[in-house]
Structures are given as C-alpha cells and as structure tokens.
Amino acid sequence: MAQPPIHWNANDEGNSIPAVNFSDLNVYAKELVPAIIPKLPSAEQINTEMEQKYARSTTAPTTTAETLNETTKSNTSAVSKGKKAIAAVKGDTERQKEPLNILFCGHVDAGKSTIAGHLLFLTGQIDQRTLEKHQVEARENSRESWMHAFAMDTTKEERAHGITVEVGRAWFETERKHIVILDAPGHRHFVPNMIVGAAQADVAVLVVSARRGEFETGFERGGQTREHTMLVKAAGVRHMIVLINKMDDSTVNWDRDRYDEIKNKLIPYLKKCGFKSDEDITFIPCSGMKGAFLKKAPEEQCAPWYTGSTFAEYLDSLPPFNRNIDGPFRMPIVEKYKDMGMIVMGKIESGCCRVGDQCVIMPNRNRVKVTNIYYEDMETDFCICGENVRLKLANIDEDKISSGSVLCSTESEPCHVGKIVVVEHKSFISPGYSAVLHIYGASFEVQLQKLIVLVDRKTGERTQPNPRYIKQDHAAIARFQLSQSGKGICMELFKNFAPLGRFTLREENGTVAVGKILAIVE
Numbered sequence: 001m002a003q004p005p006i007h008w009n010a011n012d013e014g015n016s017i018p019a020v021n022f023s024d025l026n027v028y029a030k031e032l033v034p035a036i037i038p039k040l041p042s043a044e045q046i047n048t049e050m051e052q053k054y055a056r057s058t059t060a061p062t063t064t065a066e067t068l069n070e071t072t073k074s075n076t077s078a079v080s081k082g083k084k085a086i087a088a089v090k091g092d093t094e095r096q097k098e099p100l101n102i103l104f105c106g107h108v109d110a111g112k113s114t115i116a117g118h119l120l121f122l123t124g125q126i127d128q129r130t131l132e133k134h135q136v137e138a139r140e141n142s143r144e145s146w147m148h149a150f151a152m153d154t155t156k157e158e159r160a161h162g163i164t165v166e167v168g169r170a171w172f173e174t175e176r177k178h179i180v181i182l183d184a185p186g187h188r189h190f191v192p193n194m195i196v197g198a199a200q201a202d203v204a205v206l207v208v209s210a211r212r213g214e215f216e217t218g219f220e221r222g223g224q225t226r227e228h229t230m231l232v233k234a235a236g237v238r239h240m241i242v243l244i245n246k247m248d249d250s251t252v253n254w255d256r257d258r259y260d261e262i263k264n265k266l267i268p269y270l271k272k273c274g275f276k277s278d279e280d281i282t283f284i285p286c287s288g289m290k291g292a293f294l295k296k297a298p299e300e301q302c303a304p305w306y307t308g309s310t311f312a313e314y315l316d317s318l319p320p321f322n323r324n325i326d327g328p329f330r331m332p333i334v335e336k337y338k339d340m341g342m343i344v345m346g347k348i349e350s351g352c353c354r355v356g357d358q359c360v361i362m363p364n365r366n367r368v369k370v371t372n373i374y375y376e377d378m379e380t381d382f383c384i385c386g387e388n389v390r391l392k393l394a395n396i397d398e399d400k401i402s403s404g405s406v407l408c409s410t411e412s413e414p415c416h417v418g419k420i421v422v423v424e425h426k427s428f429i430s431p432g433y434s435a436v437l438h439i440y441g442a443s444f445e446v447q448l449q450k451l452i453v454l455v456d457r458k459t460g461e462r463t464q465p466n467p468r469y470i471k472q473d474h475a476a477i478a479r480f481q482l483s484q485s486g487k488g489i490c491m492e493l494f495k496n497f498a499p500l501g502r503f504t505l506r507e508e509n510g511t512v513a514v515g516k517i518l519a520i521v522e
C-alpha cells in the first residue's frame with residue numbers, strides 16, 4: 001500500500017488509523033479508504049451511543065407537565081446533587097442555582113418575544129415603570145400589542161418592524177434555576193442567528209401560535225416551525241417544550257380541541273426529527289399576551305381541562321444537566337465588544353475558569369489572561385460549565401477574535417483546528433457545491449471538493465467509492481475546503497467534544513445537511 005506522508009492526529013480515536021495527506025487523496029483514495037472506513041463508527045452507532053453520551057442532558061425528565069407534582073420531590077434531590085458537584089469543584093457556596101439555557105424558537109410572530117418579555121415581568125426582572133415605558137414606546141411605533149416583546153427586541157429596527165433580528169438575551173430565576181433566555185428570530189432571513197442561539201441551548205422552547213391560520217402557515221405552509229425544530233435537534237438539544245400560544249385569541253378561545261389538533265399534528269414531525277414523544281417533548285398551552293400559564297395558572301378558569309404545571313414550574317422541575325465540569329476549559333465566543341478592555345461572551349461548554357487564568361484563543365493561538373468575570377450583573381471570581389458569562393481579557397486586540405473563536409485553557413491541549421473536514425451528511429450535493437458551514441455559533445463558506453465514498457448508514461461499511469453525487473438520506477465521507485484561506489476552523493471530533501463536533505450546512509433557501517465531524521485534518 002502507498003504510504004501517505006503526514007500523520008493522523010494522535011488524539012483521534014486512540015486507534016491506529018493510518019496517516020492521511022488529503023491533498024494527495026485522489027492518489028491514495030483507493031488504498032486508504034478501505035483502511036479508514038471500517039474504523040469509523042457507523043451512523044447508527046453514532047446516533048445511539050454517542051447521541052446518548054453527548055446529549056445536552058443525560059437525565060431526561062421522567063415527567064410531563066401534567067404529572068409534574070409527583071416527581072418534584074425526586075428532582076429536588078437531583079438538584080441538590082448537582083449543586084454539591086458545582087460547590088465541590090469550586091469550593092463555592094454563593095451560587096446555588098443551577099444554570100439552564102433555554103432557546104425560544106418557532107415561526108415569525110408566534111409570540112416568542114412576548115412570552116419572554118412577560119415572563120421577565122412576572123418574575124420581577126422588569127419593573128412596572130419599565131413596562132410602562134415599553135408600553136409608551138410600543139404605542140409610538142403603532143405596535144401596542146408588542147409591549148412585552150419590547151423587553152427582548154431592544155434595537156430600533158426590531159421595534160419599528162416588530163420582528164426579532166438578533167438573538168435576544170435575558171435571564172430570570174426560579175426557586176432552583178438560574179435561567180438564561182435566548183430569544184431567536186423567527187424570520188427565515190435570520191436563521192443563521194437562530195443557529196447561534198441553538199448552539200448554546202440546553203432546552204428548546206418551540207412556540208407555535210394557536211390562532212387559526214397562523215399555526216398552519218408556520219407548520220404546514222413552509223414556515224419556520226419545521227426548520228427550527230430540525231436545527232435545534234441538529235445542535236444536540238434533547239428536550240423540547242412546545243408552548244401552544246395565543247390560546248386567548250378570539251379564533252381559539254382556549255378551545256381544547258384546537259390544542260389537541262396542534263399537538264397531534266406536531267408529534268409525528270417532532271418524532272421524525274428525533275425527539276422521543278414520551279420523554280423528550282412536553283406541551284403546555286399558554287397566552288404570552290395575558291401571561292396565562294407562564295408563571296401561574298390564570299385566575300379565571302379559562303382552561304379547566306389543563307391541570308399540568310405552568311411553564312416556569314416545569315423549567316424549575318427539570319433534572320440537573322450532566323455537564324462536563326471536569327473537562328478542559330472551552331468557551332466558544334459568540335460575541336465580543338470593547339468596554340475598558342476586551343469583553344467576550346459565551347456559554348462555557350466544558351470545565352471552569354478563574355480570574356487570573358491564562359487561556360489561549362483558538363484558532364489564532366493568542367495567549368490571553370482572564371482579568372474579570374461577569375455572571376449577569378454580578379462580578380465574580382470564577383465561572384463554570386453551563387454558565388453563560390462575559391469575560392474581560394488582557395493582552396488581545398479585537399481583530400484577533402473572530403467568528404468561531406474558542407477560548408481554551410492552557411493547562412490542557414486546546415481545541416483542534418481543521419481546514420478540511422470529513423463529515424457525515426445527508427442531502428443531494430455533488431463536488432463544486434458551495435454552502436455555508438455552521439459549527440456552533442460560527443459560519444464559514446465552504447466548497448465540497450470530493451465525495452470520497454458512500455457509507456452504509458447501518459453498518460458503517462463503505463459501499464461506493466468516488467460517487468458523483470449524494471442524495472437525501474445518503475451518508476458519505478466527503479472533503480470540504482474553506483473558501484477563504486485562513487487559520488482554519490475550531491472543531492472537534494463529535495465523539496470527543498460534541499458541541500464543536502456537529503455542523504449544519506445551509507444555503508440561502510434553507511438547510512441542506514446536518515452532520516457530525518468524524519475526522520479532522522489539521
């Protein structure tokens with residue numbers, strides 16, 4: 001067999017996959033492919049073993065909103081176990097509430113921002129004066145019914161048009177949880193922004209409007225309900241809460257039949273996307289406008305047929321997430337700005353960090369020092385896996401941090417950087433095809449250079465070398481190249497670090513493929 005000149009990353013799978021030079025792949029393909037393919041996990045293996053291992057929560061809520069009360073006690077002990085774990089790592093007693101990051105997604109105008117804004121008011125994050133201010137501003141924009149949404153939609157553009165553009169961010173607390181709301185835009189033009197929010201989510205909250213005609217537009221007539229559902233699943237989110245909103249609307253009037261109709265239409269699609277109906281999906285009827293079933297059940301008996309928990313009660317009851325607290329520090333940067341120094345924002349996906357820690361920003365490998373840590377409006381001296389934080393960094397210029405940068409500890413190996421990715425994907429594409437590759441919150445233009453081999457999704461065996469194209473539900477090993485030259489993309493093998501090991505491939509009109517990174521050439 002011909003000997004390829006460079007070596008496979010030693011970290012890769014711990015087995016003896018032969019070295020590969022992908023620039024000479026055409027020459028070596030015939031001999032290398034048989035050697036590589038049998039070592040790769042089959043799609044089925046990935047989807048079962050790996051998915052379970054790396055799902056955002058390994059402890060599925062064993063309860064639906066309807067049966068919550070009986071299980072709250074056992075969840076309480078799980079929560080205190082999680083708290084102890086956090087305290088043990090950091091020796092901390094101050095931050096007792098478990099972090100939970102929720103993503104509001106769904107079709108445009110379903111009521112995501114209204115629900116989020118009203119919840120902030122009901123939980124005391126927004127006071128009466130601020131609400132009145134929003135009411136005045138909403139009236140001035142001829143959008144009075146958007147008054148609660150103005151708490152999340154803060155830019156002039158968003159308020160003028162009544163649509164969310166950026167992922168809105170806010171937080172509130174329940175008895176046991178510190179909950180970060182990521183409010184995704186519902187308009188199809190802003191799906192790339194929605195993907196950034198999905199990357200940080202522990203739980204997805206799919207908001208659908210029960211108003212006659214609106215649910216149908218969002219779900220049956222090409223709206224975003226379907227694409228958002230698929231994208232949150234592709235981002236590794238395991239639990240989906242479906243809020244059936246606008247139940248107060250005059251076309252619905254809290255009609256139980258309408259609620260059941262929507263639920264029954266959604267379930268088959270959610271299952272198709274990979275959510276298990278009993279364990280992973282919870283339905284709650286609500287009115288974001290009236291605040292019904294957000295924090296409390298409404299006083300007037302508008303829906304006596306619904307006896308389950310409210311949205312906030314349900315979030316509070318979720319079991320703690322199985323976070324990688326002991327792993328190496330990794331924080332994919334989703335935003336940066338200057339404020340008496342360089343501030344970066346993001347969710348910590350692994351490990352923890354203290355003030356004074358030395359870190360490295362990948363892929364540029366710039367060394368930085370963490371000088372300040374902000375957890376919401378509190379300055380603190382540490383942060384931990386699962387928390388969404390802002391860090392002030394010393395020794396770095398703004399232009400050294402780009403979309404897709406990852407802050408890593410210097411105490412262990414930083415995350416990997418690849419220019420060419422071997423991926424598993426499904427869709428109809430052929431070499432020369434260009435698209436945008438989304439990994440975590442970052443996006444890059446890429447071109448498919450070569451389809452190396454088709455892979456049997458069940459067995460992982462190679463089937464057809466050098467296919468001319470692949471179509472839906474095909475799995476293949478393919479080589480992608482960044483369109484712009486640069487330092488490469490921060491990525492990891494899916495099996496080693498799932499948050500940076502998943503990708504979505506999109507073009508202007510929608511998502512064409514989702515997949516997992518099986519090998520990286522650095």
Ligand SMILES: Nc1nc2c(ncn2[C@@H]2O[C@H](COP(=O)(O)OP(=O)(O)OP(=O)(O)O)[C@@H](O)[C@H]2O)c(=O)[nH]1
Pocket residue numbers: 106107108109110111112113114115145146149162163164184185186187245246247248249286287288289290
């Ligand atoms: N009747 C009724 N109207 C609602 C309810 N929730 C939201 N709306 C209205 O629906 C419209 C859109 O609300 P938003 O909260 O901006 O919807 P959104 O899903 O955040 O929209 P995008 O972020 O732009 O996708 C506004 O006019 C709201 O007043 C509700 O519970 N009942």
